[in-house]
Amino acid sequence: MKPSSKCETCVLYTNSGMFCAQLADDEHADLAGQSRTLSLKRGATLGERALSSWPIVAVDQGVLSLQHLLQDGRKTITTLFMKGDIIDLREMSRRNRGTLIALGNVKLCRLSPLIFEQIMAENPKAQKVVWNNLKDQTYRAIDHSADISKKQALEKVASFVLECLYHQDAAPKSTPLVEIPLRRVDLAEYLGMQPETVSRCFKTLQKRGILEAKSLNLLQILDEDRLQKIANGEKEAAQSLPTTARKIA
Amino acid sequence: MKPSSKCETCVLYTNSGMFCAQLADDEHADLAGQSRTLSLKRGATLGERALSSWPIVAVDQGVLSLQHLLQDGRKTITTLFMKGDIIDLREMSRRNRGTLIALGNVKLCRLSPLIFEQIMAENPKAQKVVWNNLKDQTYRAIDHSADISKKQALEKVASFVLECLYHQDAAPKSTPLVEIPLRRVDLAEYLGMQPETVSRCFKTLQKRGILEAKSLNLLQILDEDRLQKIANGEKEAAQSLPTTARKIA
């Protein structure tokens, strides 16, 4: 049986580590038949009603954000979902219920809860993939908490650049290129700071010869080691230049 | 078959919604036979070596924290684990690997990974409990991110008090008592602020007649509504007194 045409280019199916790739042909045909792909453009939200009938969503392309709004308009991006993530909103926390908003053009697939459950019950491989993905989401959220709680602005930005680096599946290089898949404003909201501050931090990193901007969203890392140290809060690494033999206060 | 004596008082077994309560008698006997309880006193850490052979831990009593340390000594508590939580450290994020540290006297149970896996594969009810617990951990982490990123000090503290309130399983009351299960220092590290600031915030909430301190760890909520509003960032609710007919800027 051939895969449903809409699945042919979807990473969930083509990437051997992802959910749909674990399914037997008949399972896949079942699921594909009962599921619906969806394209979102930047800023589009996945509304309540859409979610109540399709609470399970898998991300194919693009970055989806979970946003939280305070009464006075302050906005926070609490998590990012990227390709391969499976989001089950049925038991979304009642306290801080957020909104799913696309940060770029996003392609996703709304899975039939019924068939999804059925597959989860019967297919251990698929179950394992979903399980690991959820654990990964948990740890990402925890790491993110660590990043935004005690770190200062420059350290947050450094952490984020590294997070992007590690996330993209290219082979390690000495001066790797990193793509930042978010606008500055969104990045600011994700890191809990102001766009102006984000901008200043990037500039600082460039002035110190740690990064080089190829374009707004494309950075070359010139000194990964020092970037790492800044992200980890080593104050020395944050100094402008290697002033030889500086006294540590 | 009677439950292993060590399990008789453990919430994981006695609370009908928790993991061990889902097990058939023989499953439970298997698991209990291969698992080890452990008591930690405040400050004790669950070391690397202990975890490598016992990577799966269930919390019975007390509060366990996952801490993250920066190079220069800044500490952050990224998550709290409480009774009923099941922690699987086998795939702990490599990036920000943290340390598990007890924040009070903690009782936990190290589960045999082998038997745990076996039960997970065979017992759908148990699987569901673990699954929901993990989802809950994820959403807690996400909520926590929202709390610490854009909120200011007073709002963070208000959120935390409410989180404690909702977490403790008592019937709703008009002026409920809340137990804060953390020391001030730990609370500060969890909320990403300084102990001094935490102290000032509690004092502010008392001065405004929203809270009353019964003791350091026991608070009475006098005005839950206003507390809620502060936690949600409504600037008006944060005003000292209901200055009648104040103009909104």
Place this chain on the structure above:
DNA sequence: CGGCAAGTTGAGCCAGGTCAACTCCGGTGG
């Protein structure tokens, strides 16, 4: 090539961090 949104730069200000002194409380021994 014009127009608008996104991003950057600069100047001033304030929430909360920092440091140091003080108080409170529980435990311990005389």
Place this chain on the structure above:
DNA sequence: CCACCGGAGTTGACCTGGCTCAACTTGCCG
């Protein structure tokens, strides 16, 4: 039973990182 001690928490005074607001520049799309 009380005096003493040490750690936890609080208070006050000061200082600074990053927020705010406003003006400016850049990049993108028709």
